[in-house]
Amino acid sequence: MSGPMLRLALRSLSHHKVRTVVLALCIALVGVLPTAVDGLLELYRTRLAARATSTPLVVGAPGSRSDLLIHALYFRGDVERMIPRRVAIEAGESGHGVPVPIHLKGSVNGHPLVGTTPDYEKFRSIKMNRGHWPRKLAEAAFGSKVAKELGIDVGGSIATDVHKLHDLAGSYPLLLKVTGVLSRTGTPDDDAVFVSLQTSWVVSGEIHGHLRIDPEKDFNLVLENQSNHITANAAVVEAVEVTPENEDSFHPHGDPDALPVTAILIDANDDKGATILRSRFRRDESLQPIDSLVELRELLAVVMRAKAILDANSMLVIVATVLLLGLIVTLDVKVREREVQTLERIGAPRGFVARLLFTEIAIVVCCGGLLSLFLARAAIWFVADGPLLLP
């Protein structure tokens, strides 16, 4: 392709601006979906795999294994059943690793509220951008993305979401004090709010606090009065904020070790420790240990099967577009018959006109392709840093 030919092609394309732009846009739009899906899936796969690799062993209640994986590692969705905290305590006592319990039942402005222990900070090697990890009841550390989105910083406060508004025995919003903001990790931690297990249990209603009830004075609040135990009725006003005055009034009903967690991440000391713990969990029918990478591979296999259908569809659309482009080029040659005739008459070398048309098409296809890549990149960037995909 010579300089003059390129110049002629560019002049023709710029002269027919609308046609050129429409063709380039068509090509870009046809290419953007498969390109973006490919890029997103790759990103999705890489991020999921990185998280799963750093968390090889997860324990939860029997049920959907993929739900447990997504719940425990990516803080999405819910699990059918929970397991008692006792499992984590016993795993810790075994000396084969550090259990990191997760209790995920509440939310803050739609962002997952993750109840866990300080071990989580060490386990994920989390760095605090400002402030510190929650140490007391109702303290919270916010992921970088949530903090930015909610415009919240250390020293601020925000209430948790109300999930059971019409349930008399349900949970009440709890005012959280922001004690820390995490550095950006590029993981689901950026999108989560971290609190202690106790705080999470308060939010889910497992633990509650209220003013001390005097059976003599507050007889209208007493449902049952036993020698060492008073059961209040629903008229008692529950605390929605933890203050120095009411801090000690928060209490569970029942065995504290039986309080539920939705999953336990196991930071095993070594492979041997992980194997011992895994077999121990397998023996207990109320538990379900999962190997994160194996589960992830199965999950991705399902996604890839769905992608194959999308690829086939994209292929058909591309073929249809190529045929339509062929038709447009044929019609274009007809429309430009006079121009072609002029070039031939003046003495255009054999094949010059064909090469000129090919150059024009190549430029349009290249522009469309580049635009497609740009749009796909923009889509990936938007989705990767936006709310549409697991961060």
Place this chain on the structure above:
Amino acid sequence: MRGASVSVKELEHRHIVGQHPVRVSHLDIGAGEKVAITGPSGCGKTTLLCCIAGILLPTSGEVTVGEKRIDQLSDSDRRKYRRDNIGLVFQEFELLEHIDVRENAYLPIWLDGREPTDDEEKKLIERSRRCGIEQLLHRKPRALSQGERQRAAVCRALMNSPTLILADEPTGSLDSNSGRAVLDLLFDEADLSGATVVVVTHDSTILDGFDRVVDLVGEAS
């Protein structure tokens, strides 16, 4: 530079099998001569011009321009022969609408796969001044009047310093004054370069300046 002579012998060209063919038994045009070819519509004036230009290949007969047998050249050689030796002017100007006058003038050079030299750029300025379009070089053809377009087309035809200028009804789309001006321009340029000029026309009012008029029905007058 001298113009090229043209010799046509027993030329026959049949567009479609079964259709009446165009026949020219004998035509000789001397180097530097200005010849008008006339005749009624459909008698084959344009076909003859195209055969001389090597755009069409005669079914039979001989076409010689200078020393070259045009009818024996390959397609590629005929294209090169046109680029290097022939200046073509058409009734409908046939300028490319998406490039400006300067770029239209450079077309024969671009088709050769090269950029114009400094000398050729100077020549364009000089010719465009003589053609009266020096100020219009950056305009697109659609911004020109009919007369300006034809002058731009003449300017393009002269860019390769042709030895033979072939014009097919060059005044057909112009009023009489513009037509005369374009023809004068062609003749002036031919006088300067010594090029042979062959003009196909059915306009009897422009025949005065020609050295010879060939009536294709009678073949010579």
